[in-house]
Amino acid sequence: MKILYVSSEVVPFAKTGGLADVAGALPKALVQIGHDVRIILPRYKMVSLEKYPSKLIIEDLIIKFGTVNEKVNIYETKIPGTEVIVYLVDNDKFFGSRDQLYQVKGEDYPDNLERFVLFSKAVLVMLREINWQPHVIHCNDWQSALVCLYLKVTFGKDPFFARTASVYSIHNMAYMGIFPGDKFNLLDLPKEEFTPEKLEYWGNIALAKAGLVYADVINTVSETYAKEIQTTEFGYGLDGILRSRTKDVYGIVNGIDCDLWNPATDPIIAKHYNANTVSMKSANKLKLQADNKLPQDEKIPVLGIVSRLAKQKGFDILAQAFSQMMEMDLQFILLGDGEPQYQNFFVDAAKKYPKKLAINLGFNAALAQEIYAGSDLFLMPSHYEPCGLGQLISFRYGTIPLVRKTGGLADTVHEFDPKTGEGDGFIFERTTDPFDFLDAVKRALTAFQNKKAWESLQKKVMDYNYSWDTSAKKYVWLYKKALEKIGL
Secondary structure, three states, X not given: OEEEEEOOOEOOOEOOOHHHHHHHHHHHHHHHOOOEEEEEEEOOOOOOOOXXXXXXXXXXEEEEEOOEXXXXXXXXXXXXXXXXXEEEEEOHHHHHOOOOOOEXXXXXXXXXXXXXXXXXXXXXHHHHHHOOOOOEEEEEHHHHHHHHHHHHOOOOOOHHHOOOEEEEEEOOOOOOOEEEHHHHHHHOOOHHHOOOOOOEXXXXXXXXXXXXXXXXXXXXXXHHHHHHOOOOOOOOOOHHHHHHOHHHEEEOOOOEOOOOOOOOOOOOOOOOOOHHHHHHHHHHHHHHHHHOOOOOOOOOOEEEXXXXXXXXXXXXXXXXXXXXXXXXXXXXXXXXXXXXXXXXXXXXXXXXXXXXXXXXEOOOHHHHHHHHHHOOEEEEOOOOOOOOOHHHHHHHOOOEEEEEOOHHHHHHOOEOOOOOOOOOEEEEOOOOOHHHHHHHHHHHHHHHOOHHHHHHHHHHHHOXXXXXXXXXXXXHHHHHHHHHHOOO
């Protein structure tokens, strides 16, 4: 099968969040099982043609853009260390001159609509120019949603695309690509596309709707989140469209890079271990405690968290429960940054609990791996979590997740029963009651005291397979569903 993977960010070229990780990993896994997968993304300033050896395959490709024409160049490179082909859409005005992907100093670029209209159009025009006909075009989030629409409307009668289906992936429903309605003419679409049933959203344009309305199938990154976004609580006003297409909405949990996240080979951690030598994990705990200036004691449970400090991630719940939690016999180590109110909260708390609490503001990839390897429990108290990778990584390191039951967390973490040994983590549900969270912490600390049962739990979760190989096979099934929708 020939698949074009369209994403506004891809590891290692450009990244702001989890989309880039997926876009850098899923195509590789699909290629490994025999498919011809190519990726396309904008060539941002950070995507150096010297760092990523590239060849110019199309020069001055003309893209109709409102009342003017824009020119783009198309470069071809590969994901380093692989044979996965990557196309870079080069336009200095909209991409090459920008230091960041979507915003600067917290403010969106005012011409983001123009930027991603250009990108979306260039995707389809380029395919015709290089004469490569994919069976499936896989688009991701609002930045490439228009590709699904242009494929059906602008190129709907073009025989070149007659056998091409589209898939639209939602990585976070909260980001819809909202722009002023008076810019609709820039999309070069018939006026009937600007209606509440299509792109119009309370007088504005919502680019995400282009994917929801026109993609042959829609998917998101967990089965539970696929259901949640069809509710008023998580649908952001688009739940009606999703419910009308409920038979076309699927959920597939993301995978993780099991070579990168591997305690048996991780070059960062103090002591290597695997499921059969999980007792060696304690050396990483002692080093984590020492590095964070906490008392070194194997018997004290360490709760770790690596996260953006935001309400979405449940820090309001954590803040309400924090004083009661810190009265328990535990240590707490945090890595992350984000909203000032939570940064200030934890800075103040660290002064109050110097022997129990370590706060690391910012992001440090090496420390993140040390927290996964050295903690006993990994916290994810999120209000919503489309998929979540932290719980999957913590499984790899024999670190037991404590999560709120939502999205991908609900699909991958199940309450541990110390009597039967069933389950693999600790769960709470209520967001308005800090005692629900505290009760989960108490259950986890009680279970931790039974060393034999705890070690069995660690061994079990370390043997889970959340590799991209597993997820890639599910995506192949999804692509076949998309092709069925167009009669192939």
